[in-house]
Structure formats: C-alpha cells, structure tokens
Ligand code: DHB
C-alpha cells in the first residue's frame with residue numbers, strides 16, 4: 001500500500017525560480033524569502049519519498065488556451081521543462097511514474113472525477129518552481145519521480161474549493177489502494193493572494209493569507225466552503241490558485257502536524273507562502 005508521508009503547500013511565483021537560477025537568493029530583496037524556506041528544505045531532505053504528486057496549474061505554456069480541462073493528470077515517462085518565452089529554466093526534466101499515474105487515473109474516474117489525460121506535457125513554473133522550493137540544488141535529477149495533477153485555475157469557471165477538497169479525499173483513497181509499498185509526498189501549489197491584471201492589479205490580502213495558513217492544517221472544511229467569488233474577492237483573481245492546496249490537504253489524514261510555515265511579501269506581485277505538514281501522526285480513534 002502506498003502512503004502519503006508529507007504535504008507541502010507552496011507558492012509558484014516564476015521570479016522565485018529565476019532568483020534561484022541566477023544565484024540571487026542572498027540578495028537583500030530575496031534573502032528573507034529564501035531563509036524562510038530553509039527549515040522545510042532541511043526536513044524534506046531527511047524525508048525523501050519514493051514518488052511525489054504535484055497538484056499544479058499550467059499558465060497557457062504547456063497547454064493551449066483553446067483547451068482548458070478542469071482536472072487532468074500526466075501519464076508520461078518524462079515531462080520536459082517548458083520554455084515560457086525566456087528559454088527553459090536550467091533545471092532537470094521531470095521523470096514520471098506512469099504506473100502510479102494510471103492507477104490514480106482509474107481510481108479517480110471510478111470515483112466520478114473524469115480527468116483529462118496528458119500523455120505528453122511540458123511543465124511550466126507552476127510545477128518547476130515548487131520543485132525548486134523543495135529541492136533548491138537538484139543536480140542532474142529531482143529527488144524522485146513525479147505525477148502531475150492539473151487544475152484549471154486560470155479560466156472561468158474554475159472548480160469550486162469544495163470540489164477540489166473532495167478530489168483530494170478521493171486522491172487519498174486512490175493512493176491508499178495502490179498495491180506497491182511506496183512513500184508519497186504531495187505538493188499543493190500556487191497562491192497566495194495576488195491579482196496580476198485588471199483594476200485590482202497588485203492586490204494582496206495578508207489578513208486572508210494568514211487566516212488560510214492558520215486554517216489549512218486544522219480546518220480545511222472551513223476553507224472548502226468558500227465560494228469561487230469569495231475566494232477571488234478575498235485573494236484576488238490569481239489568488240484562487242489556493243484551491244490547489246485543498247487537493248493536497250484532502251489527500252492527507254484528518255490530523256496532520258505542521259513542520260514549518262513561512263509567509264513573505266511581496267515576491268513579484270504575489271504573497272508567497274509555504275506550509276509543510278507531516279502526515280505520519282497519531283489519528284483520533
Ligand atoms: C506571478 C505569480 C503567479 O502565480 C504566476 O503564475 C505568474 C506570475 C507574479 O507574481 O509575478
């Protein structure tokens with residue numbers, strides 16, 4: 001049986017990846033953000049899973065905007081790093097785990113989540129920046145194979161927070177029914193509050209982000225009750241990316257232990273947050 005050992009929620013701001021790629025993590029503007037990651041990185045280095053599931057969104061880099069699946073899953077052997085217009089990031093391609101992908105696909109379809117299947121996919125900053133936050137110096141390879149789980153957060157109507165939490169719970173059951181004895185890390189990515197365009201461009205809401213960071217571990221059901229409109233009102237039109245944290249949380253146990261969290265603003269136009277949870281803790285009877 002496969003077991004989720006940890007969940008990592010993190011923002012995916014492209015400039016965080018660019019700062020790492022250019023060796024700027026000690027610059028005064030960046031140092032506090034990267035120092036805030038260090039305790040999580042140290043713990044994660046001691047808890048390397050056999051495979052990771054990365055819940056993320058593409059930003060019209062790997063998938064054309066003509067086709068916008070609500071939920072999707074990668075089933076490939078390998079995912080190339082997307083060129084987002086400035087050349088590929090100098091990070092390794094992502095090795096897949098087709099066996100686990102196909103098991104998750106079948107289980108989730110059987111539970112009523114009709115995922116779109118990506119047999120080929122280039123992965124953008126939505127996936128590679130969280131991998132860098134986890135593993136700042138990957139060398140030739142990321143720490144383990146990855147299954148990408150895709151969510152539409154960029155075009156109306158995005159799935160509801162409640163639907164994402166339910167998908168996470170079904171994902172947890174799908175992982176538990178995988179016959180191989182493997183350990184799994186799960187990443188929920190995107191957020192925190194931000195709005196990149198329109199009348200509220202630059203909007204950030206630290207009160208909302210703090211509430212979200214405080215609540216995601218202990219009471220995700222409360223967050224899952226927020227409507228799409230309420231999320232956009234409170235977190236901004238791109239802050240709705242936070243619904244992907246609920247898929248991660250839904251796949252974890254009822255009780256989780258917070259290992260580390262950190263909040264920094266702004267990174268580019270975005271409030272950057274990280275929250276790491278240990279899933280191997282005693283559960284209520
Ligand atoms: C920024 C944030 C994002 O979530 C994103 O996908 C692209 C850019 C930003 O703040 O610059």
Ligand code: FE
Pocket residue numbers: 012059126190191238241
């Ligand atoms: Fe984004």
